[in-house]
Amino acid sequence: MFIVFIGPPGAGKGTQAQQLVDLLGIPHVSTGDLLRQAISDGTDLGKSASAYMQAGKLVPDELVLGIIGERLEDPALAKGCLFDGFPRNVDQAKALDGLLTARGTPLDMVLEIQVDSDELVRRLLARKRPDDTPETISHRLEVYTNETAPVLQHYADQGLLKTVDGQGTPEDVFQRIRQCVE
Ligand code: B4P
Numbered sequence: 425m426f427i428v429f430i431g432p433p434g435a436g437k438g439t440q441a442q443q444l445v446d447l448l449g450i451p452h453v454s455t456g457d458l459l460r461q462a463i464s465d466g467t468d469l470g471k472s473a474s475a476y477m478q479a480g481k482l483v484p485d486e487l488v489l490g491i492i493g494e495r496l497e498d499p500a501l502a503k504g505c506l507f508d509g510f511p512r513n514v515d516q517a518k519a520l521d522g523l524l525t526a527r528g529t530p531l532d533m534v535l536e537i538q539v540d541s542d543e544l545v546r547r548l549l550a551r552k553r554p555d556d557t558p559e560t561i562s563h564r565l566e567v568y569t570n571e572t573a574p575v576l577q578h579y580a581d582q583g584l585l586k587t588v589d590g591q592g593t594p595e596d597v598f599q600r601i602r603q604c605v606e
Contacts, residue, residue: 431537480563
């Protein structure tokens with residue numbers, strides 16, 4: 425099963441992904457985690473991505489699509505995975521459609537996690553990651569509205585989109601997600 429998680433920064437994609445991959449027994453592919461790993465390893469990819477992330481901007485598509493293309497070659501992903509934080513714009517979504525269709529394994533479901541912006545800001549400021557400053561958060565929310573929200577329509581047009589209320593405890597949210605996938 426191939427699933428995409430979409431939601432604004434702080435919606436709980438990473439938090440919920442941990443539980444969902446355990447339930448479904450599929451690998452977790454988080455572009456945010458892969459980029460942070462590249463930065464901590466000091467690779468060329470990490471050096472290129474770092475400034476974009478610190479500024480709350482999207483990392484350029486060619487870098488992100490390079491990571492995804494490489495991950496999809498892993499035999500562990502033959503039957504499915506959970507994409508967390510990818511795709512983040514319509515060009516990335518179209519590229520993913522192409523990659524998965526070429527393999528004969530199209531997406532099964534896209535789950536949107538919705539949380540209101542006051543709650544998002546509260547959660548991110550409490551987390552204290554380097555890209556969780558008030559200025560960066562505000563820019564990331566703008567980027568979500570302008571670049572990522574249109575991806576929802578792209579998947580709604582394909583009949584793949586399901587929306588989950590991301591407010592409440594992580595356990596409450598997970599029960600809602602569970603109902604969508606079961
Ligand atoms: P990501 O790593 O994807 O992170 P995120 O959107 O900020 O957070 P997420 O929704 O996963 O929140 P989390 O569960 O951690 O992206 C970071 C950056 O990487 C982007 O800004 C961009 O620069 C770059 N990037 C990544 N993918 C890219 C792509 N495809 N293209 C281009 N650039 C890309 O939850 C946040 C906090 O809330 C945590 O502290 C958590 O404990 C808490 N929380 C979660 N659920 C809660 C709940 N129900 N109640 C209370 N608190 C909760």
